[in-house]
Amino acid sequence: MITASDLAQAVAPAFAELSQAGESRPVLGVELVEASGPIQVERGDVVLAVGVRSSEDAVEVIDKVHDAAALVLRRTWADLDEVRERCAGRGLPLLAIPDQSPWSPVMAMLRKALEAAHAGRGQEPADSLYSGLFDMADKVSALVGAPVTVEDATSRVLAYSTGQEDVDQARMSTIVARRVPREVRNHFRSVGVFRHLARSDDPLFVPAANPGTRPRYVIPVRAGGEWLGSIWAVVDAPPRLARTSELRAAVEVIALYLLRLRAQTELHRQMQLDQVRTALRGDTSDRPSWLGPGPWRVAALLGPEGLGMEARAELWVILARRHGWRQPVVVDLDGLLYAVLSESSGPGGEGWLADLVRAESVRSPSVGLRLGSSVETIVDLTRSRAEAAELSTVELDGRRSAVASVEECWPELVLGRALAGMARMPLVSPIAELTAPGADATLLATIEAVVDHWGEVGRAARALGVHPNTVRYRLARLAETCPIDLDDPAERLAVRLELARARADAAGR
Numbered sequence: 001m002i003t004a005s006d007l008a009q010a011v012a013p014a015f016a017e018l019s020q021a022g023e024s025r026p027v028l029g030v031e032l033v034e035a036s037g038p039i040q041v042e043r044g045d046v047v048l049a050v051g052v053r054s055s056e057d058a059v060e061v062i063d064k065v066h067d068a069a070a071l072v073l074r075r076t077w078a079d080l081d082e083v084r085e086r087c088a089g090r091g092l093p094l095l096a097i098p099d100q101s102p103w104s105p106v107m108a109m110l111r112k113a114l115e116a117a118h119a120g121r122g123q124e125p126a127d128s129l130y131s132g133l134f135d136m137a138d139k140v141s142a143l144v145g146a147p148v149t150v151e152d153a154t155s156r157v158l159a160y161s162t163g164q165e166d167v168d169q170a171r172m173s174t175i176v177a178r179r180v181p182r183e184v185r186n187h188f189r190s191v192g193v194f195r196h197l198a199r200s201d202d203p204l205f206v207p208a209a210n211p212g213t214r215p216r217y218v219i220p221v222r223a224g225g226e227w228l229g230s231i232w233a234v235v236d237a238p239p240r241l242a243r244t245s246e247l248r249a250a251v252e253v254i255a256l257y258l259l260r261l262r263a264q265t266e267l268h269r270q271m272q273l274d275q276v277r278t279a280l281r282g283d284t285s286d287r288p289s290w291l292g293p294g295p296w297r298v299a300a301l302l303g304p305e306g307l308g309m310e311a312r313a314e315l316w317v318i319l320a321r322r323h324g325w326r327q328p329v330v331v332d333l334d335g336l337l338y339a340v341l342s343e344s345s346g347p348g349g350e351g352w353l354a355d356l357v358r359a360e361s362v363r364s365p366s367v368g369l370r371l372g373s374s375v376e377t378i379v380d381l382t383r384s385r386a387e388a389a390e391l392s393t394v395e396l397d398g399r400r401s402a403v404a405s406v407e408e409c410w411p412e413l414v415l416g417r418a419l420a421g422m423a424r425m426p427l428v429s430p431i432a433e434l435t436a437p438g439a440d441a442t443l444l445a446t447i448e449a450v451v452d453h454w455g456e457v458g459r460a461a462r463a464l465g466v467h468p469n470t471v472r473y474r475l476a477r478l479a480e481t482c483p484i485d486l487d488d489p490a491e492r493l494a495v496r497l498e499l500a501r502a503r504a505d506a507a508g509r
Contacts, residue, residue, distance in 0.1 A: 002027045002289070004046060004070030004093035007113055016106060019078045022093035026289050027069040028327060030110045032103065039064045042326060042347055043292040046095070046110060048072045050103055058083045066090040067344055072106070074099050129261055133159035136254050137231075143247045144217060146233040150254060153197075153229055155185050158261070184213070193218060198227050205238040219247075221255050228258040276331045276340060282382035291329070292342055295374045297350050298384040300392040301330065301337040303366035313337055323347065323356055336389055340381070343374065354403045361402035368392075371405040390416070415500060422501050430484050431495060435502035446474040447482075448499050451492055 007027060008018040028044030035051040039061070047068045049061045058077040063086075065071055070093040077083055078096035087094045097106050112130070133150055141148045141161035149160040188194060188206065196204050197220045206216040217239055219231040231254065233239070241247055275288045280298065287293075301316050309332050316337060320328035325347035329340040341350040350371060357369040370391040372384030387406045394412045396404055406413065434444045445464060450471065453459040457475075461468040478484075485491050 002114065004095060007046065007070070007110055008095055016072060016095045016097050016110065018093070019073075019096040020084050020087045020092075020094035022070070022087060023091035025069045025093065026292065027114060028290055030107060030114060032107060033061075033065070035061050040324060040346065041065050041068050042324070043067050043342065043344060044069050044290070044327075046070045046072060046114075048103060048107055048110075052077050055080050055082055059086050062086045062090060062092060066092055067346070068092065070095055072097060072110075074101075129257055129264070130159060133254065133257050134161075136250055136257065137161040140219075140231055140247065140250050140254075141233070143241065143243060143250065144233045144235070144239045146217070146235045146239065148231055148233045150221075150231055151229050152258065153227055158229070158258075196220075197230050205235075219251060221251055221258060223255040223259055228255055228262070272327075272329070273331045276329055276338075277333055279340075279378050279381050280331070280333055280338060280385045282379065285377070285379045287378050290327070291340070294376050294378075295343055296381065296384070297341045297343070297374050298372045298381055298388050299339045299341055299350070299353065300370040300372075300388040301339055302368035302370065302392060304364050305366040309335075309337070319356070319360065320347070320353075323352075325352075333385075334389075336392065338385060338388065341371075358402050365401070368401060369403045371403070373406045387413075415497075418497055419501050419504055422497065429494070429498050430482050431498055434478075434482060435498070435505075443474055443478055444499070444502075446471060447478060447495065450475065450486065451496050451499070455486055455492075 003024045004027060005018055005021060005024070008016055026044055027046055029042075029046070030048070031041055031045045032048045032050060033039045033041065035049050035053075035057050039047075041047050041064075045065075045068045047061075047065045047070070049058070049065075049071060052058050052061065052073060055077065058073060058080065059082060061073075062071060062083070071087065072095045073083070075096045076099055078094055084094065137148055137150050137159045138161045140150075147161050150158050152158055191206065193204065193206055196202075197218065201220055201222055203217060203219045206218060208215050214234050215236060217233040217235045219233075220227060221229045221231060231251065272288065272290060275284075278284045279288070301312075304312065304315065307315070313330060313332055316330050316339075317328050320330065320339075327348075329348070331338055339353065341353060342348055343350060345351055354369060354371075357367060361367045370388045372387035372391070375381060375384045390413060391404060391406060391409060394409065394416050396409065396412065431447070433439060434447065446460070449460040449463045450457070453463060457468045457471045461471045464471065484495060486495070
């Protein structure tokens with residue numbers, strides 16, 4: 001497990017120092033946030049807080065990111081007693097950087113240290129791949145005569161050329177945050193840039209979006225017809241390329257780097273999924289380093305209908321990532337899809353996914369979520385998984401068809417277990433004649449209503465829509481052919497289970 005303390009030791013004190021130890025939380029990523037804007041982070045994020053101008057700002061950020069892996073502040077704010085005390089109270093590790101340090105190199109250094117720490121045996125170190133991309137960015141920059149960035153298909157910045165001083169604010173925000181700002185992405189999407197990148201190999205000149213944003217020259221990066229990413233150059237006019245063959249060769253090399261990065265990412269993801277399957281089977285008691293602390297719930301993911309397991313898994317992962325869960329823990333096991341959820345309110349939390357599933361079920365009614373019970377240890381994940389799987393087989397009413405938990409649906413689970421046992425060894429009960437094909441359906445409905453309403457004839461009559469005397473007449477007929485004592489609670493329970501079994505058998509025929 002890589003912690004904030006490990007990161008601080010991996011970089012020079014000129015970049016960051018551990019100011020407050022806090023809890024040992026696993027580090028999965030590095031994110032930059034604006035103190036004055038909306039903040040949404042995940043467990044596992046090291047959060048760099050830009051724009052803190054007072055102790056009140058710092059304390060407010062701490063309260064918003066208290067579940068993060070660590071918080072990074074400038075030394076002025078990290079050394080304040082109230083800031084350190086608030087971090088200590090939240091268990092939040094605190095890193096301090098020098099007041100005059102630019103955020104961009106700090107972020108790059110922390111990310112490189114994290115990537116190097118996560119690089120597994122037999123893999124090409126991630127930092128060497130990124131170094132190669134930075135070199136290729138410089139080469140393309142020289143060919144087009146402009147500063148460039150290399151981005152993947154999700155607009156995440158992977159590398160950028162030197163000499164980024166003479167660029168616009170959108171480019172600087174892109175480099176610092178390592179991602180194209182949302183409003184800039186929306187503009188490029190609205191003018192068809194991403195549609196062009198997904199379909200064409202040809203470069204595209206994009207005019208300025210507004211007076212504060214300069215034009216762009218965009219080069220798609222593809223391999224085997226698949227769009228992998230793009231190269232963005234800040235220009236004033238389409239460049240006149242004297243060495244087009246060298247540019248094509250450079251783009252092909254960048255495509256190879258992107259393929260290798262994707263392969264490395266996919267290998268790491270598959271290793272994570274194997275660890276999750278091992279935990280769900282109960283074959284380990286060790287918590288994976290990338291999985292945050294408990295408690296956890298295992299959820300069974302239902303739907304969409306008409307798709308194979310692999311396609312369904314991919315759709316659930318895409319849906320989760322689109323709504324902010326950067327590393328969805330979604331695996332297929334024994335014919336079902338499962339997610340391991342935390343109890344946080346953000347992405348990856350049970351409440352967050354429940355809200356997402358309810359919204360999706362409006363468009364796709366087959367989509368659903370079945371939640372096992374909350375567990376504190378890795379060895380208990382197998383129990384939560386078994387409960388989620390069992391709940392996925394239970395028929396629920398429409399109100400709970402989208403999201404259901406063990407705590408809410410225990411009556412249905414108890415009844416389901418009882419019926420399963422009865423099906424394995426059926427008995428010939430006194431009401432067998434009433435449940436046989438061709439029997440009088442009104443008598444069956446009457447005894448069911450009487451049992452369900454605790455023998456109160458008036459309430460049973462209202463449920464059936466008949467006069468109470470009709471119910472009494474039917475009960476008298478039942479007494480002649482069906483020797484049961486409805487005053488005996490054990491017989492009432494047995495009758496109710498037999499009726500439920502009969503209903504289930506009829507539905508299955």
